[in-house]
Structure formats: structure tokens, C-alpha cells
Amino acid sequence: MSIDNAKQLFTTVTDDGKLVLSVEPYDVPEPADHEVVVQMEAVPINPSDLGLLTAPADMNTVRSEEVDGHPALVADIDPSMMRIFAGRKGKKLAAGNEGAGKVVAAGASDAAQALLGKTVTIVGGEMYRTHRVMPAMMCVPLPEGAPAKEGASLFVNPMTAQGFVNTMRAEGHEALVHTAAASNLGQMLAKLCLKENIPLVAIVRSDAQKKILTDIGLPEGHVLDSSKDDFMPKLVDALAETGATLGFDAIGGGKMANYILTAMEQAAAKRGAEFSVYGSTVNKQVYIYGRLDTGDTILGAGYGLYWGVGGWLLTPHLEEVGMERMMEMRMFTVAERNGIFHSDYSSEISLMDMIDPDIAKAYEKKATGEKVLVNPSL
Amino acid sequence: MSIDNAKQLFTTVTDDGKLVLSVEPYDVPEPADHEVVVQMEAVPINPSDLGLLTAPADMNTVRSEEVDGHPALVADIDPSMMRIFAGRKGKKLAAGNEGAGKVVAAGASDAAQALLGKTVTIVGGEMYRTHRVMPAMMCVPLPEGAPAKEGASLFVNPMTAQGFVNTMRAEGHEALVHTAAASNLGQMLAKLCLKENIPLVAIVRSDAQKKILTDIGLPEGHVLDSSKDDFMPKLVDALAETGATLGFDAIGGGKMANYILTAMEQAAAKRGAEFSVYGSTVNKQVYIYGRLDTGDTILGAGYGLYWGVGGWLLTPHLEEVGMERMMEMRMFTVAERNGIFHSDYSSEISLMDMIDPDIAKAYEKKATGEKVLVNPSL
Numbered sequence: 001m002s003i004d005n006a007k008q009l010f011t012t013v014t015d016d017g018k019l020v021l022s023v024e025p026y027d028v029p030e031p032a033d034h035e036v037v038v039q040m041e042a043v044p045i046n047p048s049d050l051g052l053l054t055a056p057a058d059m060n061t062v063r064s065e066e067v068d069g070h071p072a073l074v075a076d077i078d079p080s081m082m083r084i085f086a087g088r089k090g091k092k093l094a095a096g097n098e099g100a101g102k103v104v105a106a107g108a109s110d111a112a113q114a115l116l117g118k119t120v121t122i123v124g125g126e127m128y129r130t131h132r133v134m135p136a137m138m139c140v141p142l143p144e145g146a147p148a149k150e151g152a153s154l155f156v157n158p159m160t161a162q163g164f165v166n167t168m169r170a171e172g173h174e175a176l177v178h179t180a181a182a183s184n185l186g187q188m189l190a191k192l193c194l195k196e197n198i199p200l201v202a203i204v205r206s207d208a209q210k211k212i213l214t215d216i217g218l219p220e221g222h223v224l225d226s227s228k229d230d231f232m233p234k235l236v237d238a239l240a241e242t243g244a245t246l247g248f249d250a251i252g253g254g255k256m257a258n259y260i261l262t263a264m265e266q267a268a269a270k271r272g273a274e275f276s277v278y279g280s281t282v283n284k285q286v287y288i289y290g291r292l293d294t295g296d297t298i299l300g301a302g303y304g305l306y307w308g309v310g311g312w313l314l315t316p317h318l319e320e321v322g323m324e325r326m327m328e329m330r331m332f333t334v335a336e337r338n339g340i341f342h343s344d345y346s347s348e349i350s351l352m353d354m355i356d357p358d359i360a361k362a363y364e365k366k367a368t369g370e371k372v373l374v375n376p377s378l
Numbered sequence: 379m380s381i382d383n384a385k386q387l388f389t390t391v392t393d394d395g396k397l398v399l400s401v402e403p404y405d406v407p408e409p410a411d412h413e414v415v416v417q418m419e420a421v422p423i424n425p426s427d428l429g430l431l432t433a434p435a436d437m438n439t440v441r442s443e444e445v446d447g448h449p450a451l452v453a454d455i456d457p458s459m460m461r462i463f464a465g466r467k468g469k470k471l472a473a474g475n476e477g478a479g480k481v482v483a484a485g486a487s488d489a490a491q492a493l494l495g496k497t498v499t500i501v502g503g504e505m506y507r508t509h510r511v512m513p514a515m516m517c518v519p520l521p522e523g524a525p526a527k528e529g530a531s532l533f534v535n536p537m538t539a540q541g542f543v544n545t546m547r548a549e550g551h552e553a554l555v556h557t558a559a560a561s562n563l564g565q566m567l568a569k570l571c572l573k574e575n576i577p578l579v580a581i582v583r584s585d586a587q588k589k590i591l592t593d594i595g596l597p598e599g600h601v602l603d604s605s606k607d608d609f610m611p612k613l614v615d616a617l618a619e620t621g622a623t624l625g626f627d628a629i630g631g632g633k634m635a636n637y638i639l640t641a642m643e644q645a646a647a648k649r650g651a652e653f654s655v656y657g658s659t660v661n662k663q664v665y666i667y668g669r670l671d672t673g674d675t676i677l678g679a680g681y682g683l684y685w686g687v688g689g690w691l692l693t694p695h696l697e698e699v700g701m702e703r704m705m706e707m708r709m710f711t712v713a714e715r716n717g718i719f720h721s722d723y724s725s726e727i728s729l730m731d732m733i734d735p736d737i738a739k740a741y742e743k744k745a746t747g748e749k750v751l752v753n754p755s756l
Contacts, residue, residue: 051655084680087647253679277429278691289683297677299687301631301669302462308688309677310663313656316684 001037001105003028007351007376008129011052011095013088017079019057020065021355022072022092028131033107036115036136040376042152043099043127044343045354045363047183047290052095053354054364056085062357073355096127100142100151101377104131111136118142121151121334128351130376140330142337149345150337152373156314157185158333158341159326160289161192163317164248166325168198171285175199175244177260179251180292181223182209184343184371190216191340199242201235203256226256232263239267247286248312253293257286257309258300265303279304287312346370350378379408379415379483385729385754386507389430389473391466395457397435398443399733400450400470406509411485414493414514418754420530421477421505422721423732423741425561425668430473431732432742434463440735451733474505478520478529479755482509489514496520499529499712506729508754518708520715527723528715530751534692535563536711536719537704538667539570541695542626544703546576549663553577553622555638557629558670559601560587562721562749568594569718577620579613581634604634610641617645625664626690631671635664635687636678643681657682665690724748728756 008026013019031037045053057075065074077085100121106112120139126132142151168176178189181202193200194217202213202223213223222238224231238244245268247260264284273280284303289312299309318326333341349372353359363372386404391397409415423431435453443452455463478499484490498517504510520529546554556567559580571578572595580591580601591601600620602612616622623646625638642662651658662681667690677687696704711719727750731737741750 055655258674277433279689281694285688291679294679296636296679299675299677301672301674305667305689305691306694308686310686310688311657311683313683316659 001028001030003037003131006130008094008126009096009351009354010092012090012092013056013077013082013085015090017077017082019054019075019077020067020072021053021360022067022070023351023355024070026129026131029133031105031107031112031133033109034112034135034137035107035133036103036112036120036139037105038101038120038122038132038134038139039104040099040101040127040130040132041119041148042101043096043374043376044153044345045372045374046097046153046156048156049095049097050364052093054360056081056088059361059364062360064355064357071352071355073357073360094126094129096129096374097125098123098153098155099127099132100148100154101132102148103139106136109136115139115141119146119148119151121154123155128354128374128376130351140334142334146337149373151334153184153343153371154330154333154337154341157188157343158336159318159329160185160314161189161341162329162332163312163314163321164189165192165196165198166321167287167312167317168246171246172283173244173246173285175201175242175246177201177203177239177244177247177286179203179226179247179249179256179260180205180290182212183250185250187212187216188341190218194218195340199244201238201242201244203235226259232259235259235263236266236270239263240270243267243271245282245284249286249288250290251293252288252291253295253297255298257288258298260286261303261307261309262300276304279306281306283307285309289313343371345373348373348375348378350374351376379406381406381415381509384508386472386504387474387729387732388470390468390470391434391455391460391463393468395455395460397432397453397455398445398450399431399738400445400448401729401733402448404507404509407511409483409485409490409511411487412490412513412515413485413511414481414490414498414517415483416479416498416500416510416512416517417482418477418479418505418508418510419497419526420479421474421752421754422531422723423750423752424475424531424534426534427473427475428742430471432738434459434466437739437742440738442733442735449730449733451735451738472504472507474507474752475503476501476531476533477505477510478526478532479510480526481517484514487514493517493519497524497526497529499532501533506732506752506754508729518712520712524715527751529712531562531721531749532708532711532715532719535566535721536714537696537707538563538692539567539719540707540710541690541692541699542567543570543574543576544699545665545690545695546624549624550661551622551624551663553579553620553624555579555581555617555622555625555664557581557604557625557627557634557638558583558668560590561628563628565590565594566719568596572596573718577622579616579620579622581613604637610637613637613641614644614648617641618648621645621649623660623662627664627666628668629671630666630669631673631675633676635666636676638664639681639685639687640678654682657684659684661685663687667691721749723751726751726753726756728752729754
């Protein structure tokens with residue numbers, strides 16, 4: 001359809017070992033009967049977006065270049081990383097998991113027409129563009145008058161926080177452990193657990209992060225700083241008190257999962273579990289859902305055979321819970337958009353800002369809990 | 379009841395840091411109505427028995443001593459190990475998971491009386507003794523005329539091999555990987571998989587071990603020697619060919635689980651899985667069921683988030699499958715006692731031999747696939 005100045009961002013790993021983020025014209029397709037065209041006004045840059053945006057690149061080498069006639073950000077890729085990203089070579093990929101904007105055109109169906117003029121929150125990739133064509137049934141309208149910004153981040157982190165709780169209940173645990181717990185996701189999880197009376201042991205790495213979570217209302221003794229000398233005994237105490245036997249770890253590499261499992265086993269002993277050569281019979285599980293540390297995960301032999309470590313990812317989780325529960329979760333995120341699932345943004349940038357070398361270096365290295373918001377309509 | 383010369387073996391971690399294996403008189407209790415007295419004639423020493431028997435001790439220090447008036451084997455425990463075995467301090471524990479023998483006395487119930495004179499296979503610990511009192515309903519009789527030796531090892535390894543297949547089916551996998559695959563258990567698993575047409579990728583550590591499994595009938599290309607330079611590419615090929623996405627690992631420490639998951643991910647790519655920043659969506663699982671290497675388990679970051687590693691243990695597995703399936707599995711072990719679940723024994727020893735320093739050193743260090751049989755009635 002004819003929309004002036006529509007633009008989209010692409011991320012490409014080139015054959016000669018460079019990462020290119022380019023902003024190019026977008027020929028917005030005519031929506032089908034069941035579709036709408038959303039003019040994007042608020043798209044967050046989540047840690048999970050950085051995998052596509054900047055993960056392959058050595059960000060010390062970023063510079064502005066024109067590539068195939070389009071303005072672009074270019075950075076070198078370390079040759080050792082090229083093997084990992086070989087599957088992306090030569091493919092122009094769109095990025096941006098979620099966002100919000102206003103429906104400016106709609107197909108002929110009633111469902112599509114009903115959304116005209118409404119501000120909607122959406123998910124599905126390809127959000128770093130001025131316009132996104134979406135099936136009407138995948139758009140969740142915000143209440144009348146709510147700005148797009150309130151709907152920008154209502155999927156990835158809010159659904160993940162609720163997913164952790166779903167998994168906890170489905171697998172028979174009664175309390176949670178979370179690492180990198182002062183993150184945007186971590187703050188949402190803390191508020192959700194407080195509301196639902198789920199004991200949460202939150203692991204952070206500084207006094208400032210600890211304060212974020214105690215300010216939210218987590219008990220002092222359940223927010224533990226892993227950089228402190230008495231971390232392990234305090235972790236054992238908190239696990240014994242809460243009975244948490246399920247952890248979600250954003251770090252991945254190193255020994256954090258091992259510390260949690262070790263402490264869970266010692267906490268089980270404190271709670272009266274019996275001795276066996278195979279460890280206590282208390283089932284202990286840690287899911288790795290992020291890789292802040294991409295090094296090896298090191299697991300010791302100190303907790304018998306009743307344990308598991310594995311990857312956890314939102315998409316297969318939502319397939320597992322099914323459409324009905326998923327819609328229930330989405331409705332809850334909209335209702336709690338200014339409460340449990342509120343996000344703060346440290347700055348608001350345009351699509352062109354995303355390929356500015358200095359701005360890109362900054363959004364790639366945000367502090368814990370901070371996010372940048374992109375307004376593609378700027 | 380009055381039985382002359384009844385004896386039992388105890389394993390004790392003493393307060394002053396020694397391991398004591400003692401043979402002491404056993405006052406055999408009168409069987410209750412529902413119980414029988416089994417005169418034990420064949421009790422294997424499985425790797426899983428060594429955890430109680432010898433794991434705490436420095437076996438270079440074994441010597442004969444008299445302890446509290448009983449003949450005993452004594453060995454020092456390295457102080458660093460005492461923390462792990464602190465829960466055992468001062469407790470006289472019986473050992474021996476499984477075995478077989480003849481029913482020499484029975485309680486008044488019909489079920490118990492029906493077993494009088496029969497040779498039965500049993501499980502339940504405390505088998506290294508001349509007589510074991512058991513509930514009649516837990517005894518499975520061997521066919522008329524079958525010697526006790528044929529029923530000695532019909533639980534731990536046969537049920538574990540069947541358990542691996544249960545787990546494979548329950549979790550939606552279609553082929554298996556097994557490490558330390560030439561072990562007594564490994565040979566049973568190989569025969570079981572051949573019978574049930576389940577593709578099995580078997581990982582061994584020598585040409586001799588490889589020959590054991592190809593002689594059983596595993597295809598040459600599915601038996602891989604991890605000590606060879608081309609192990610990884612061959613493992614990827616075998617996994618791509620079989621589609622195995624579930625591994626059972628007896629080693630635990632080191633990088634074997636990591637190699638298997640890495641190769642599974644590469645095999646998934648070969649089989650056409652799509653690229654994603656979170657790895658392929660093929661679910662990859664490795665269960666650790668033994669700890670031949672008690673060092674750290676090292677997991678890399680090269681297979682995305684669709685993976686799991688965890689402990690696997692027979693007891694909770696059997697609780698999960700339920701009594702009916704478990705009895706079905708036991709009947710199958712008896713039927714296949716000279717086929718799929720046949721065990722060879724490299725020697726037959728007495729209860730007193732178990733506390734002989736030279737013999738103890740020998741049974742603690744059996745070669746792969748070899749087992750010693752104890753005949754407490756000798």
C-alpha cells in the first residue's frame with residue numbers, strides 16, 4: 001500500500017565477516033482481509049533482541065557506512081564467532097520481538113475493522129520498522145487513551161515471569177530462586193511472586209540491585225548478594241526457609257547453577273531429608289534461560305542424582321500451556337501494565353538512532369533493569 | 379529363629395575416620411505370617427553396591443583387623459572425603475541390593491507357604507548375609523530347577539536397561555545414546571535395543587569394548603570409541619543416522635554429556651533443523667545415572683536452550699511407572715535371565731572373602747562388564 005517514508009531495520013552477517021545493521025525503505029504490503037497495519041510507536045530493546053542485533057559483533061569496531069546505498073552501522077565479527085553465526089551468513093534478518101503502535105489501516109474483516117484507530121500491543125518479530133502488518137487476532141488493544149509506550153514491553157518479560165510460575169506449579173515446586181534478579185524481568189517476577197504469595201529467593205550482585213528488590217517488598221533475608229563472602233550459608237538459610245527447589249538462571253556459564261543446586265541439597269538436609277548415597281530424594285531443578293556468561297556451565301557432584309539442569313525458553317513453554325492460558329496471561333499483562341509489569345525506559349530513540357555508533361554502544365551495554373525504547377515513528 | 383552360623387556383613391564409617399567392613403553373627407528373626415526366610419546363595423557385587431561397600435575408603439590402606447570381637451576389613455578414609463560421608467558416621471549399615479536363594483522357612487500365610495523350597499530372586503538391600511527375611515509378595519520364583527546364580531542379578535541392571543527404554547518412550551525420543559556401553563548394564567541394553575528395534579549409539583573407550591558390542595550385534599558405525607581422534611565427527615554421523623536425542627551417561631564428570639549434546643545439535647542441523655539464536659528446537663536430553671568420574675560436569679554454550687541434563691535413578695523411576703508395569707518388567711527379566719539379561723561372573727566368593735584385603739581390592743577394581751558373585755552360604 002502507499003505509505004510514504006516507511007522504513008525497516010535489517011541485521012545481516014556478511015560473507016566477509018561483518019555485521020551490518022541497515023535502515024532501508026519498506027514497501028508496506030496491502031493488509032489481507034484478516035490483517036491490520038500497525039504504525040509502530042514503541043519497541044523496546046530487550047536483552048533477547050541483542051542476540052540478533054549485536055551479539056555477533058565486536059562492538060569496539062562499530063562505524064557508520066553506506067551499504068548497498070542504505071545508511072548502516074557496520075562492525076567486525078571476531079573470526080572465532082563466525083562459526084557460531086555461520087547459519088546467518090548473507091541473510092538479511094528483521095528484528096524486534098515485541099512492541100506497540102496504532103492501527104492505521106485494516107483489512108475488510110470485522111475483526112480487523114474493529115481495531116482501526118486503536119493502540120495495540122503485539123509480538124512476533126520484525127518490530128524495528130515503521131509499520132508492521134499483523135493478523136487482527138494477534139493484536140491486543142490497550143484501554144482507550146493508554147499511550148503506546150505502556151504496551152511496548154507487555155510480552156517477553158511479563159509472559160516469561162508468568163511462565164516461570166506456570167513451570168513451578170506444573171512441576172510441583174512451591175517457591176522460586178532467580179538470578180540476575182534485579183533485571184526488568186526480575187522486578188516483574190518479584191512483584192508477581194509478592195502478589196501470588198510465592199516465596200522468592202532473589203540473587204543479585206550489588207547493594208544497589210539488592211535495594212531495588214527490597215524496595216519492591218522482598219524480605220531482606222531473601223535477597224542475596226553473590227559477591228559477598230557469606231553468600232553460600234545465607235543462600236542455604238533462605239532455601240531452607242522458603243523450600244525453593246526450582247531456580248531460573250539468566251547467567252548460564254560458570255558455577256551459579258551449581259551453587260544453587262548445592263545449597264538446595266544442604267537446605268533439604270536442614271529440612272530433615274534423609275541420607276542416601278544418591279543424595280536426598282528432593283527433586284532439585286535449575287533452568288537456564290539466558291547466557292549473560294557464555295562460558296561453560298560447571299556442575300559438581302555434590303547433590304546426588306535427584307537434580308536437573310536445562311534450557312528454558314518462552315516459545316515452547318507457551319506452546320505447552322496452550323492458547324487459552326496464553327490469552328489469559330496476555331490479558332493479565334495488559335491489566336497490570338502500570339503495576340506488576342511496568343517498564344521504565346532510560347531513553348527513547350528513533351530507528352535511525354539504532355544505527356548511530358555511539359547510541360548503539362550505549363544500548364548494547366545497559367545497566368541491570370534499564371531498557372531503551374525505540375519509536376520508529378520519530 | 380534358631381539357625382546355626384547365620385552371618386551378616388556391615389559397612390561402617392567410624393568416628394575416627396575409618397571404613398570397617400565386618401562379618402558378624404546374625405540372629406535370624408522368626409518370619410511373620412506373610413514372610414519367608416531366604417537362604418542367600420548368589421549376591422552380585424554391582425558398581426552400585428560399591429558406594430556403600432568401598433567408596434569412602436582409600437583402598438590402598440586396606441588391612442584385616444578384629445573390630446569389637448568380629449573379623450573385619452579396615453581402611454583409612456581421606457579426611458577430605460569425611461565431609462561427604464559425615465551422615466554415615468557411627469552407623470552400622472547392611473549392603474547388597476539384590477540376590478537369589480532358597481526359601482528355607484515360611485510364615486503361616488498361603489503365599490509364604492507356597493514358596494517353601496523354591497529358589498527366588500529378590501531385591502531390597504541387606505543381601506550380604508546368609509539369610510534374608512522377605513515379604514513373600516516381593517519374592518519372584520525362578521522356574522523349577524533354575525540355579526540361584528541365574529537369579530542373582532535380575533533387578534538392578536535389567537530393570538535399569540528397561541527403565542532407560544521406558545523413559546525414552548515417555549519423553550518422546552526414538553533412539554538412545556549410552557556411555558560406558560560395554561558394561562554389564564550396557565550389554566543388556568544393547569541386546570534389549572536390538573530385540574525392540576531401538577537404534578542405539580554406544581560409546582566405549584577401547585577396541586576390546588567395541589568388540590563386545592559388535593559381537594552382540596550392534597552395527598559397527600553405532601559403536602564409537604571416545605579415545606579415537608575422529609570420535610566427534612563419527613558421533614555426529616551416528617546421531618544424524620539414528621536420530622538419537624536422549625543419552626544415558628554413566629560417567630558424570632568431565633565433558634561427555636557436553637560432547638553428546640553438542641553432537642546432537644550438529645546432527646539436528648544435518649537432519650534439516652532450522653537456525654535460531656536459541657539453537658535448534660530439537661529437544662536434547664542427557665541423564666547422568668552414574669559417576670565413574672566424580673569431577674565437575676562441564677557443559678558448553680553451543681546447543682541453544684532446548685536441552686536438559688539431570689540425574690536418573692531407578693527407584694524414583696519405578697515409583698513413577700507403577701506396580702503393574704514394574705511386575706511386568708520383573709517377569710520379563712526372569713524370562714530373559716539366560717538371554718538379554720544374562721550376567722557372567724569372573725569369580726565366586728564367600729562372605730568371609732568379601733573382607734579379605736586382596737580379594738576386596740580385586741572386586742573393587744573389576745574391568746568393564748565383569749562382576750563378582752558372592753555366595754553367603756559357602
